[in-house]
Amino acid sequence: MKEKFGYKNDLAVPKITKATINTGIGRFRENKKAVDDIENSLKLIAGQKPVFTMTKKAIANFKTRKGLPIGLKIVLRGKRMYDFLEKLVGFAIPRSRDFRGLEIKSVDQGGNLTIGIKEHIIFPEISHEEVQTIFGLEICISTTAKTKEEGLELFRLLGFPIKK
Numbered sequence: 001m002k003e004k005f006g007y008k009n010d011l012a013v014p015k016i017t018k019a020t021i022n023t024g025i026g027r028f029r030e031n032k033k034a035v036d037d038i039e040n041s042l043k044l045i046a047g048q049k050p051v052f053t054m055t056k057k058a059i060a061n062f063k064t065r066k067g068l069p070i071g072l073k074i075v076l077r078g079k080r081m082y083d084f085l086e087k088l089v090g091f092a093i094p095r096s097r098d099f100r101g102l103e104i105k106s107v108d109q110g111g112n113l114t115i116g117i118k119e120h121i122i123f124p125e126i127s128h129e130e131v132q133t134i135f136g137l138e139i140c141i142s143t144t145a146k147t148k149e150e151g152l153e154l155f156r157l158l159g160f161p162i163k164k
Contacts, residue, residue, distance in 0.1 A: 001153055014111060014145035014154045019081045021046055021074045022053075022138045023120075026062070029069070034133045039072060041135075044125040046074045046084055087124070088115075088139065089159055095122040101163040104152065111151025113141040113160070 001013050021042065028034040042050045050072040055064045064070065076084050093099060096117065107113050117137040121128055145151040156162055 001150075001157065004153065005150060014143050014150050016081065016085070016154075016158075017077070017142045017144060019076045019084055020140040020142070021050075021076070022071060022140070023073075023135055024071045025135075026070055028133060028135075035069075037131075037133045038135055041120055041126060041131075041133075042072055042074060045120065045123045045137075046076060047080055048074050048076060050074045085141070085158075089161070091124050092117075092122045093161065099161075101161045104163060107148055107151045107155065107162075109148050111143045111145025111148060111154070113143075113151065113155055115139045115141075 001007070002010070007013050023038065023042065025035050025038055028038065039050055051074070052069040053071040053073055055066060055068045055070050058065045093102075093115075096119075102113070102115065106115060115138070117139065119134050120126060120137055121131055121134060141155075143151055143154055145154055152162065
């Protein structure tokens with residue numbers, strides 16, 4: 001990357017800073033057991049306890065009040081982040097149904113990658129027999145890249161299966 005983009009300093013080369021895992025618990029909000037299952041599944045997947053995200057204001061159409069738990073998130077950095085990304089690229093993504101590679105449009109103009117996963121059961125820690133609640137995840141991988149091209153090249157060099 002240093003030669004391709006003409007960086008003069010090694011520290012100018014883009015790197016991954018954090019990985020964020022999000023999920024919404026809106027439709028499971030009334031079912032305490034389902035919320036606990038989601039929390040435990042995320043804990044297994046990431047190796048870190050998730051944090052509840054709360055609503056900022058009340059919206060009558062969504063039947064929410066201010067301060068109501070509406071989702072779960074985990075921010076991974078350092079070794080845990082790299083362990084999770086290795087598991088994601090090596091095991092989880094290829095196990096998803098009809099997978100043909102990540103879309104180029106998944107990388108935004110700032111060089112960050114966002115992946116939507118419909119079923120969390122693609123991760124190897126989750127046992128199919130014990131799962132009662134299937135939910136989706138959003139995984140955002142943040143980088144120090146300045147442009148989309150730099151981000152795409154970084155993810156390709158790291159082994160992410162991005163379509164040509």
